[in-house]
Amino acid sequence: MLRCAITLATAAFLCCSGAAATAFELDEIAPGVYAHQGQTALMTAENLGDIANLAVVVGDEAAAVIDTGGSVILGRQFLAALQQRTAKPIRYVINTHAHPDHVFGNGAFVATGATFVGHKNLPRALAARGEFYLSSFRAAMGPALEGVTIVAPSLTVADRLSLDLGGREIILTAWRTAHSDCDLTVLDKKTGTLFAGDLLFLRHVPVVDGSLLGFLAVADALAKIDAVRVVPGHGPRVAPWPKALDDQRAYLTRLTADLRAAIKKGEDVDAAAKTAGQSARDDWRLFDDYNGRNATTGFAELEWEGQ
Amino acid sequence: MRKISFRRSVLLSLALTLASPALAGPASDPWPGLVTDIFQGRAMAGGDGVLTLEAPTRAEDAAIVPMTIRLADPVRVKKATLVIDQNPMPMAAAFAIGAGSGVGFISTRVRVNSYTNVHAVAEGPDGALYAQAKFVKAAGGCSAPAAKNMDEANAHLGQMKYREFKSSEAGRREAQIMIRHPNNSGLQMDQLTHLYIPAHYIDRVEVRQGDALIFSMEGGISLSEDPNFRFSYAPNGAKTISVEAHDNKGNVFKSEWPIGEAS
Numbered sequence: 001m002l003r004c005a006i007t008l009a010t011a012a013f014l015c016c017s018g019a020a021a022t023a024f025e026l027d028e029i030a031p032g033v034y035a036h037q038g039q040t041a042l043m044t045a046e047n048l049g050d051i052a053n054l055a056v057v058v059g060d061e062a063a064a065v066i067d068t069g070g071s072v073i074l075g076r077q078f079l080a081a082l083q084q085r086t087a088k089p090i091r092y093v094i095n096t097h098a099h100p101d102h103v104f105g106n107g108a109f110v111a112t113g114a115t116f117v118g119h120k121n122l123p124r125a126l127a128a129r130g131e132f133y134l135s136s137f138r139a140a141m142g143p144a145l146e147g148v149t150i151v152a153p154s155l156t157v158a159d160r161l162s163l164d165l166g167g168r169e170i171i172l173t174a175w176r177t178a179h180s181d182c183d184l185t186v187l188d189k190k191t192g193t194l195f196a197g198d199l200l201f202l203r204h205v206p207v208v209d210g211s212l213l214g215f216l217a218v219a220d221a222l223a224k225i226d227a228v229r230v231v232p233g234h235g236p237r238v239a240p241w242p243k244a245l246d247d248q249r250a251y252l253t254r255l256t257a258d259l260r261a262a263i264k265k266g267e268d269v270d271a272a273a274k275t276a277g278q279s280a281r282d283d284w285r286l287f288d289d290y291n292g293r294n295a296t297t298g299f300a301e302l303e304w305e306g307q
Numbered sequence: 308m309r310k311i312s313f314r315r316s317v318l319l320s321l322a323l324t325l326a327s328p329a330l331a332g333p334a335s336d337p338w339p340g341l342v343t344d345i346f347q348g349r350a351m352a353g354g355d356g357v358l359t360l361e362a363p364t365r366a367e368d369a370a371i372v373p374m375t376i377r378l379a380d381p382v383r384v385k386k387a388t389l390v391i392d393q394n395p396m397p398m399a400a401a402f403a404i405g406a407g408s409g410v411g412f413i414s415t416r417v418r419v420n421s422y423t424n425v426h427a428v429a430e431g432p433d434g435a436l437y438a439q440a441k442f443v444k445a446a447g448g449c450s451a452p453a454a455k456n457m458d459e460a461n462a463h464l465g466q467m468k469y470r471e472f473k474s475s476e477a478g479r480r481e482a483q484i485m486i487r488h489p490n491n492s493g494l495q496m497d498q499l500t501h502l503y504i505p506a507h508y509i510d511r512v513e514v515r516q517g518d519a520l521i522f523s524m525e526g527g528i529s530l531s532e533d534p535n536f537r538f539s540y541a542p543n544g545a546k547t548i549s550v551e552a553h554d555n556k557g558n559v560f561k562s563e564w565p566i567g568e569a570s
Contacts, residue, residue, distance in 0.1 A: 042448060099449040127494050127502045128453045136421065136445065177456045207448070210455050266472040268414060268537060270363065270373045292367040293450060300371050300416070300533065301456075303485065304468060 024077040026085065029238045030191035030229065032058040032168070034085060036078065037237035038069070040204045040285045043101055043137060045144040048074040052101040055195055055231050056082050057188050059165025062091035065114070066186055066195045066231075068105030072147035075105025079112070090114040092163055094172065095153065096197025096233065097180045098125035099209070100133045106151035117163075118153035119174045119182035126152050157184060175199065177210040178218035179233075187227060194227040194241055202235025205284035205291060206248050212259075212298035216252050219245055251280050255291075259298050260305070269299045337392050338424060338440075345390065345398055346436060351428065354439030357383060360427035362441040366419045369446040370455060371531045375414040376427045378404070386430040387413070391529050393423035394452075395492065399529035405520030409541025411476045413522065416531040418452035421445045453491075454532055460489040465560035467550060471567050476539050483537040484514060486552050486560065492528040509534050511553040516566065517545025542566070 026036045036054040043049040049070015057064045063086055068075045082090075093109045095118045096102055103126070106116065130150035137145060155161075157174040171187040179198040186195040198207065199218060208215055223242040230241040258276035276295040281287045342348055354360070361375040376387050381404060388401040399417045404410050419425075422445050429437045454460065466487040474481040486509060493506030506528065513523040514536070521540045534552075549563040 101449070124457075124502055124504070125453075128504070129451045132420070132451050132453070133449070136451070140447075177459065181454075181456060181458070209449060211459075214456075266470075268373065269371070269416070270361075273367055289447060293446065293448075296368040296371050296373075297455065300531070300535070303535075304487075304533075 024081040026054075026056070026078070026081040027237070028085075029231070030188075030193050033188060033191055033193050034058070034082065035231050035237040036081075038101070038234065040234065042140065042286070042289060043070045044140055045142045048077075048144050049101055049104055049141060050074050052099075052198075052233055053231055053235070053237050054078055054105075055237075056085075057165060057168065057170055057186075057193075058086045058088055059168030061088065061166025063088050064092040064094060064163065064165055064170060064186075065090055065109060066094045067096055067102040067197070067233075068093060068109060070101040070104045071141065071144045072105055072107040073144060075108025078105060079108050091165065092117050092155075094118070094184065094186055095122060096184050096186075096195070096199075097182045098122055098129060099180065099198065100137055102197070102233070103151070104133075104137075104145075104148045107147050107149050110151060115155050116151055116153040117155045117157065117161075117172065117184075119184040120156045120158045121182040122156065122184075123152045125180065125182045126150050175218045175221075176214055178214040179207065180210045183210070183218070185222065185225075187225060192226065192228040192241075194222075194225055194230045196222065196230050196232050198233035200230060200232035200235075200244060201248055202232045202239055202244060203285050204234035205287045205289075206251055206294070207290050208252075208294040208297045212252060212256055212294070212301055216249065216256065219249055219252070247283065251277070251284065254280055255294060255298055256302065259295060259302050263299065263303055263305075269296060272299050336424075337397065338426065341390055341392060341397055341426075345388065346428065349434075349436055351436040351438040354427065354429060354437045357431070357437040358387060358427055358429040358439060360389075360425065360439045360441050362425050362443050364442075365444040366446040366450075369420065369450040369452040370418055371416050372419045372443065372446075373414060373416050374399075374425065374427075375412055376402070376429075377412040378410060378429070381408065381410050383431050384429045385432050388426075388428045388430075389415070389417070390426040390428065391417055391419060391423055392426065393421050394418065394529045395420065396527045396529050398527060400524050400526040403520075403523045403525075405515075405522055407541070407543070408516075408519065408521045409479060409539075410522055411474075411479055411539035414535075414537040416535050417529050418531055419443055419445060420452050454489055456532075457489050457491065460487055460532055463487040464489075465552070465558060467552075467560065467562040469548060469550075469562070469564040472537075474539050478541060479539040480542050480566070481537070481539045482548060483535070484512075484548075484550050485536075486512070486534045486550075488532070488534060488552075488554065490528065490530055490532050490534055506555060508555055509552055510555050512536070513551045514538075515549050516540065516543055517547065519543055519545065521548075
């Protein structure tokens with residue numbers, strides 16, 4: 001019965017994959033810059049892990065892919081859509097950090113011969129978490145995990161790296177622990193387009209998997225980057241820069257203030273996790289999935305203040 | 308003696324974990340095997356009236372899941388053990404309760420890898436065991452029981468912080484001890500990245516008021532990064548609280564603080 005359902009699902013996928021180029025939306029948001037908008041959702045077998053924004057920058061000679069989506073099936077759709085828009089080779093696949101919705105599609109790009117690029121801490125994060133993610137997403141993703149392997153970068157960025165796509169320079173910047181411990185941004189200088197990865201959330205409540213204070217500090221540093229638009233990790237595929245940072249900053253600031261007040265009162269982490277940040281609940285999607293976690297993570301960090 | 312049995316249980320647990328995918332599916336219950344490994348297969352009574360385990364029904368953050376063991380009458384408990392059944396190293400912490408310490412509760416934070424039962428087991432002065440269990444759903448999304456900021460924890464290795472709180476329990480004080488430590492399980496040589504990170508974790512902590520033991524703890528990698536203990540105790544008139552912590556690499560961390568006048 002289960003096998004039957006899987007076969008049907010596969011057949012449905014195959015019958016639709018011929019139309020993948022139209023099903024997989026990949027829009028030109030600036031000359032030579034393409035972006036795909038992920039759903040604001042958790043990864044499931046039905047959405048194939050299509051929950052993060054993905055992008056491509058095309059130069060005179062080659063293209064760079066920025067994140068690959070939450071499954072190889074999705075990554076293949078992304079690759080097919082991209083190959084309809086350019087015949088230029090993919091020189092780089094850049095992962096903005098280690099989370100599954102950004103890297104599980106890497107396997108679809110291995111055969112292109114592209115060089116995988118990431119933060120200097122990305123190999124360590126993938127080594128520490130990769131196997132865990134493959135097993136922990138088994139229940140939610142099921143057959144959509146087909147072919148997913150952990151692909152680590154061969155080119156890493158400790159601070160800043162310029163890559164040439166032929167008449168087009170992109171600047172990669174590695175940040176201190178913020179959303180995670182391996183956040184990397186990409187700036188396309190030609191169009192002033194910043195690819196923020198999960199250092200920027202819109203609509204989807206921000207997720208803190210590194211450092212709450214680091215996230216606030218890095219977002220403030222990002223604001224100084226000379227760009228006109230941003231592709232956030234989650235939310236609309238493109239937004240004005242740096243105004244797009246405002247909502248996230250407000251949420252993280254409020255969460256920080258609530259947690260500091262709870263810690264000062266002597267509350268424990270369980271109690272604080274239930275209340276901190278709750279006044280922002282109506283402003284964000286997936287709030288109940290992540291706010292308690294952000295509060296827990298932030299509490300454990302802020303407790304060390306005032307040493 | 309206790310240390311030997313703990314190490315042995317760790318090795319057995321790791322061996323079980325490595326073997327488990329071939330032996331059994333996720334539906335199998337590891338508890339009977341853990342009773343054998345950690346508690347020598349001894350019989351256990353229900354925990355009602357002896358201890359209470361407080362755990363969230365769903366872990367918010369897989370790396371930081373708060374757990375509290377409350378003792379109804381500390382005189383009746385000499386040891387309280389916290390076991391995360393499905394974790395790679397299930398024995399999270401074994402607390403030896405100091406005689407006359409009056410410990411009313413101990414809260415700590417653990418890693419929870421997957422949907423799991425959590426057991427708290429109290430051992431009475433006569434060796435009788437009492438157990439209580441809670442089921443904890445795993446955290447969702449990209450939450451992982453891994454380090455968030457390993458570089459930060461390593462940069463401040465062994466740094467401690469002490470806090471006091473007003474206790475809601477009559478005749479007791481409440482305090483918190485925090486220890487900076489990555490407390491990580493390490494990695495075998497990773498085939499993909501060729502990274503090797505050795506295991507590095509706090510394995511023993513002793514907390515005293517003056518010379519008198521409040522509690523000691525033997526633990527492992529199921530405790531969260533930056534191990535954290537909040538507890539109540541009956542004051543004995545001592546002027547200081549002191550902590551001595553050891554890790555598996557032989558580091559020893561010591562701190563001492565004056566006990567406040569308040570509360």
